[in-house]
Amino acid sequence: MARYGMALDYKNCINCKACEVACKEENGVALGADKHRIWVGVKEIEGEWPNLNIASSMFEPSQCQHCENAPCQEVCPTQATHYAKGGIVMVDADKCILCSYCMEACPYDARYVNDETLTVDKCTFCSDTRLARGETTTACQATCPTKVRTFGDLDDPNSEISQLLAHRDHFTLKTHLGTKPKLFYLV
Amino acid sequence: MFAVIEKGMKQVEKFIPMRHTDIRELMNFKKTPLNLLVAFTTLVFLVLFVVGVVNYLKHGHHAYGVTREHPWGLMIAMYIFFVVSSTGLCIMSAIGHVFEVEVLEPFAKRAIHGAVVTLLTGFIVIFLEIGHPFRMMIYNTISPGMTSAIWGMGVLYSLYMIFIVVEFFFLLRHDHKWAKRFGIFGLVVGVAAHSNLGAVFGFLVGRPMANGIYYPLYFILSAMVTGCYLIFLMYGFKYKLNFPDEMKKTLEATAKILGLLLAILLFFEIWRMLTLIYGGVPERAETALHALKSAPFLVGEIFLGILLPFFIILFSNAKAIKTIVFASFTGMIGIFFMRYDLVHETQVFPMQTLKLREYQLPPSFVEYFPSTTEIFIALGAIGIAITLYYIGDKILYLETDPD
Numbered sequence: 001m002a003r004y005g006m007a008l009d010y011k012n013c014i015n016c017k018a019c020e021v022a023c024k025e026e027n028g029v030a031l032g033a034d035k036h037r038i039w040v041g042v043k044e045i046e047g048e049w050p051n052l053n054i055a056s057s058m059f060e061p062s063q064c065q066h067c068e069n070a071p072c073q074e075v076c077p078t079q080a081t082h083y084a085k086g087g088i089v090m091v092d093a094d095k096c097i098l099c100s101y102c103m104e105a106c107p108y109d110a111r112y113v114n115d116e117t118l119t120v121d122k123c124t125f126c127s128d129t130r131l132a133r134g135e136t137t138t139a140c141q142a143t144c145p146t147k148v149r150t151f152g153d154l155d156d157p158n159s160e161i162s163q164l165l166a167h168r169d170h171f172t173l174k175t176h177l178g179t180k181p182k183l184f185y186l187v
Numbered sequence: 188m189f190a191v192i193e194k195g196m197k198q199v200e201k202f203i204p205m206r207h208t209d210i211r212e213l214m215n216f217k218k219t220p221l222n223l224l225v226a227f228t229t230l231v232f233l234v235l236f237v238v239g240v241v242n243y244l245k246h247g248h249h250a251y252g253v254t255r256e257h258p259w260g261l262m263i264a265m266y267i268f269f270v271v272s273s274t275g276l277c278i279m280s281a282i283g284h285v286f287e288v289e290v291l292e293p294f295a296k297r298a299i300h301g302a303v304v305t306l307l308t309g310f311i312v313i314f315l316e317i318g319h320p321f322r323m324m325i326y327n328t329i330s331p332g333m334t335s336a337i338w339g340m341g342v343l344y345s346l347y348m349i350f351i352v353v354e355f356f357f358l359l360r361h362d363h364k365w366a367k368r369f370g371i372f373g374l375v376v377g378v379a380a381h382s383n384l385g386a387v388f389g390f391l392v393g394r395p396m397a398n399g400i401y402y403p404l405y406f407i408l409s410a411m412v413t414g415c416y417l418i419f420l421m422y423g424f425k426y427k428l429n430f431p432d433e434m435k436k437t438l439e440a441t442a443k444i445l446g447l448l449l450a451i452l453l454f455f456e457i458w459r460m461l462t463l464i465y466g467g468v469p470e471r472a473e474t475a476l477h478a479l480k481s482a483p484f485l486v487g488e489i490f491l492g493i494l495l496p497f498f499i500i501l502f503s504n505a506k507a508i509k510t511i512v513f514a515s516f517t518g519m520i521g522i523f524f525m526r527y528d529l530v531h532e533t534q535v536f537p538m539q540t541l542k543l544r545e546y547q548l549p550p551s552f553v554e555y556f557p558s559t560t561e562i563f564i565a566l567g568a569i570g571i572a573i574t575l576y577y578i579g580d581k582i583l584y585l586e587t588d589p590d
Contacts (some may be wrong), residue, residue: 033544034255041541044549060541071392072534077338078326098248100258101337107393109538112255113248118318120571177392 002153004086004125005066005182006138007164013059013145015040017148019140026139028131029121035112037123038063038140045051061148063140064089064123065173072102072111072122080119086153087182088127093119107174108181125151128185154182196582203359208582221427236567242560243315255507256550257534261557262316264527264566267384269309269527269572270344271406274300275294275414276350276380277373278407284358288329290440293433294418297585299355301417303575306348307571315564336387343380350376353365380407388533395471395534399458408452413522414529416446416496416515423512430508436587438508441547446500446513455494461516474536479553481526492521 007133023029024039032148039062046056047179066089073081073089081102089103096119103111104119114121126138141149152161161184164170167186172180193209200207216222242250255262255281283291308556315322323341332338350373356477392398420440422434430438463475476482496514499507537550557565579585 009347020589039539039543041539041543043541049188074334075332075336075390077332077341078323079330079332082324095330096319097323097326099323099337100253100318101387103255103258104534105391105393107538113258155494174393179392185189 001130001155002086002180003155004123004151005154005184006086006152007139007150007161007170007184008061008148009146009148009164009186010089010116011058011061011186012148013040013061015042016145018143018145019061022139022143023123026126027121028116030115030130035115037110037112038123039143045093061125062110062173063165063183064106065183066123066125068180071107071177071179072079075101075105077101084127086125086127088125089122090124090127091119091120091122093121107177107179109148116130129171132174161171193314197228202420203356204361204584205582206584213578213581218425221424225424225573229570229577232566232570233574234568235563237574239318239563239567240315243564246560248318250558250560252556252561254553254555256539257555258530258536259530259534261527261556261561262312263563264530265568266313266316267526267530268523268569269305269312270381270384271352271522272413273302273306273309274347274377274407275410276305276417277347277413277414278411279413280419281370281374282444284363285367285374290437293437294422296355296358297421298418299351299358300415300579300583300585301421302351303348303355304572304575304579305417306344307575308568310344311571312347312568336383336390339376340380340383340387342399343376343383347373347376347380356443371566381410388529389461391533394472394533394536395468396463396536397529401455402529403453405455405459408448408455409522409525410447412448412452413519415441415448416518416522419515420446420519423509423515425580427511428501428512433472435508438506438511440509442500442505442508444510446497446505449493449497449500453497453567456489456493456506470536472554474532477535478528478532483528487521488528489519489525490521492525496519574587 001134006021006173008057017040020036022039025035029035029037041060041062042114043056043058043060045052045054056168060185066087070074070081070083072088073083077099078095080092082092084090098113098119099121100113111120111122113119120137126135130137130139130142138149138151141151150164152159154162154165157160164186165184170184171187172184175181199205216226237348251260251262276298281303282288284295291368292497299428317323326342327338342560349370352370354366356375357369364373388397389399389402389434419438422430422438426434444517460475460479464479466472496511496518499510499514504509534555535552537553539550542549
């Protein structure tokens with residue numbers, strides 16, 4: 001049984017936002033600043049002139065963490081949010097009642113309202129688009145010019161992501177909440 | 188249509204003792220300035236409700252001021268406001284007619300009437316907040332998310348509604364034995380439902396301001412305070428402050444309970460704030476300080492909602508029941524801010540703290556102000572509650588039984 005995750009070599013990110021564009025194009029995400037499944041956060045330079053910490057300035061691409069213990073899944077009253085094949089956290093649009101409790105519960109701000117389906121939507125790791133067509137990469141990974149993203153099966157010891165995580169130090173976001181995110185930031 | 192309603196009422200009269208009232212009598216009331224003011228305000232609120240609902244039906248959630256970062260707004264606050272009132276009235280009623288505290292028995296029926304009315308109004312409000320309410324009824328049943336506090340709340344509040352309606356039915360028929368039995372069920376399920384509503388916020392692991400045991404407990408305590416305020420308002424209006432002796436005793440006893448509850452609530456608030464701020468834990472302390480410095484918290488929650496009524500009760504030794512009626516009005520304004528603040532404060536700290544776009548500052552505390560549509564529906568819901576209460580008061584016998 002596959003268990004999908006993503007490793008982010010985030011220090012390579014150049015904030016070109018090609019991933020955001022590719023995601024919108026591939027998954028039909030509406031235009032507009034609030035309608036995004038993935039994003040690139042900017043950490044600004046810390047300190048005051050002349051003691052500026054240039055190393056503190058970096059880009060942090062992010063998205064739904066596809067948590068193994070997802071708060072959004074736990075709070076959904078109709079099981080619209082569920083764990084699909086490969087541990088991907090998905091939303092069944094037919095069951096979503098738009099109570100917005102998942103938006104409230106997600107500690108990563110990874111959910112938004114899809115104005116076409118009038119349900120809460122999120123990153124699917126392109127499982128209903130690219131993966132369904134037999135591709136092995138997500139749109140954001142395929143388009144990234146600096147190879148920040150590596151998507152793959154965490155349970156396959158020979159997969160590229162497993163090898164990366166085995167050989168490089170990494171961290172996850174808001175680990176203390178016990179959500180067990182499957183987005184790993186490579187140090 | 189009126190003839191059909193009147194025919195239906197005659198059928199109901201066979202089961203429930205009612206005043207025989209036709210539509211013209213129903214619309215007829217004593218034309219005092221206060222009555223006219225309440226009638227006019229209610230009418231305006233009902234018109235605003237219609238305008239708000241039409242706008243919501245046309246534009247959906249875009250008509251509300253909610254955003255990705257602040258998905259819950261005034262509608263959720265108003266829903267909590269009404270269901271808190273319902274639970275509070277149910278608990279206060281149960282003290283009298285279930286636990287047989289004689290001095291509090293006179294308001295049992297009227298309080299349960301208020302509980303039914305506020306619960307129905309709360310349901311109307313949440314119906315206008317949930318994006319797909321009919322889908323909710325279907326999938327809450329056939330695909331239950333049992334780990335969800337919202338699912339638990341939905342089930343428990345539905346049961347609660349059944350129990351208090353049946354309890355009210357038996358109270359109106361003077362059947363104390365069955366009223367008491369259903370009263371116990373209503374009380375237990377009502378407390379479970381309401382603390383569950385607190386858990387909707389308390390279970391949010393990513394929101395340190397709300398996460399924890401505080402809200403489930405605080406909801407029950409503040410519900411009882413709300414129940415007391417509403418009892419004062421209902422009887423203050425009914426007797427136009429000229430209370431008969433028996434009612435004076437009842438209201439003085441209620442004032443003593445209210446004083447105690449307010450003292451406990453103040454104690455809760457003080458320790459909550461100190462615990463949240465102490466140690467300067469990131470996110471939690473900042474959010475608490477942000478809330479602590481806000482006018483809705485200081486003026487609304489603390490001054491109007493707690494301190495003003497508390498000191499009136501304290502310095503009058505719970506005897507100034509006329510003044511407490513006015514303090515109950517400001518108290519209810521404070522209670523509204525308690526609901527509004529808890530919804531807003533839970534979401535005020537941004538989950539996304541990084542800057543996402545050029546020419547943008549890093550996200551700070553999330554801003555929210557209700558849209559006109561939300562305000563219209565919220566005021567309209569108050570109008571609906573007053574109308575339903577008025578109709579019940581006109582056609583039902585809400586006073587203590589002759590026996």
